[in-house]
Amino acid sequence: MNSDRWESTGDGPSRRAPDRCGAGTVLVVGTRKGTWVFSSDESRRAWSAAGPSFLGHICQHVMLDPRDRRTLLCASSTGHLGPTVFRSTDLGATWNEASKPPAFASGDQHARSLRSVFWLSPGHVDEPRVWYAGGSPQGLFRSNDDGDTWEPVSGWNDHPMWDTWAEWPDEGTPDGSMLHSVNIDPRDASHLYIGLSGGGVFESTDGGTDWKPLNAGSVATFLPDPEPEFGHDPHCVRLHPHRPDRLYQQNHCGIYRMERQEGRWIRIGDNMPADVGDIGFPVELHPRDPDTVWVFPMDGTDVWPRTSPDGRPAAYVTRDAGSTWTRCDDGLPARAWFTVKRQAMTVDAQDPVGVYFGTTSGELWGSADEGASWFSIARHLPEIYSVEFADPIDRES
């Protein structure tokens, strides 16, 4: 791979991360035209880039396994070619293709063909080689061998309600529907949540054999019945690892929180400034504090420009589980017209937490102080689809 050095602009915080010694942050970035790996020094203000890998390939989602800290997967759906998954164990220096990529079953009852591997999620810590993949159309796939071979999750893909839940074959969204946000309960590997755009949030308590909608309280204003059982459009759903009964979602129709025992989504986006609204794609959780969450609002009015409201980019953070929100725009351009997609925002594990996002205009931004101030990490990349924090074992000192 090519290597370049990228220097961020402006002054940054000097506070050293106390919980990681001798290491900065690593970000793996998937774009419309390849993947990059960005690595920082301890200050998180000087960054080096390695890449691109897969130049010209659509790299929808790139993710390092936080369990072995070595297995890196890239979901690719390149141009004319069928979708696949590439694997690396040296942080992208070399790659091998999955020997059996995700695919629907041959002879599938709906004659489905996977167009794209849209989402990758490492499995439960007690299932160290398991990964899940979400697709477009909205299939769910599982690997038991670090992403080398994949099988359809029949309990979902062949569920009697699948075609109804997944709006098949109409696929309501212009670009085709996708399954995303595969969340696994850290207490129970068989307890899964998924998000469907469109379709809603669904839950399984038996390892994916059966599923039920989990949408009470969230709205779908684009449907005749604004509070249906399913048919919603969650853009991104996150479960907090330290409080796994708490879920957050950035929905097409607002920002929500659920305490699972209550079973009802509460629209915490109602507490956002009215002139900004609570529409967006990503929602990112503080790695230790279940009350702290970042979002990146976008314009969901008129024909849905999906750019920042009034062209003024800002993240918003809540530190009280959504009761109040604070604007975070110091260092960001005063006016800009990009979109931050649902996989294109991430946080690192340091203290203070680093927050990062990539834009459709190919800019990578970072904050080493939990969003209080931002700096440019890279510009002129292809359209960014995903930005994920990685903690590779090879960087241990």
Add this chain to the structure above:
Amino acid sequence: MKVRIPTPLRSYTDQRAVVDANGSTIDAVLGDLERQFPGIRFRMIDEQDRLRKHMKVFVNDEAVRDLTTAVSEVDEVTIMQALSGGGGATPAFQA
């Protein structure tokens, strides 16, 4: 027979533009390609054994989509991809 490989698939053929493959049908030829170059078939043919939307297969000068089409050793098979791009039609996955 000779099979011509388009550039996006040459990562599977060690960058060879023309490879040899055997088979009495297109499906068999593609199966032989998969045996020689694992992974190449699924990039062209979906899990329901359909030629992917923007892929084309020619037997000599004739485009075929039926994988049961018979071929012989004297035929030349050309795999191509439809030209596209520039129109912004690539799925952007917004929803």
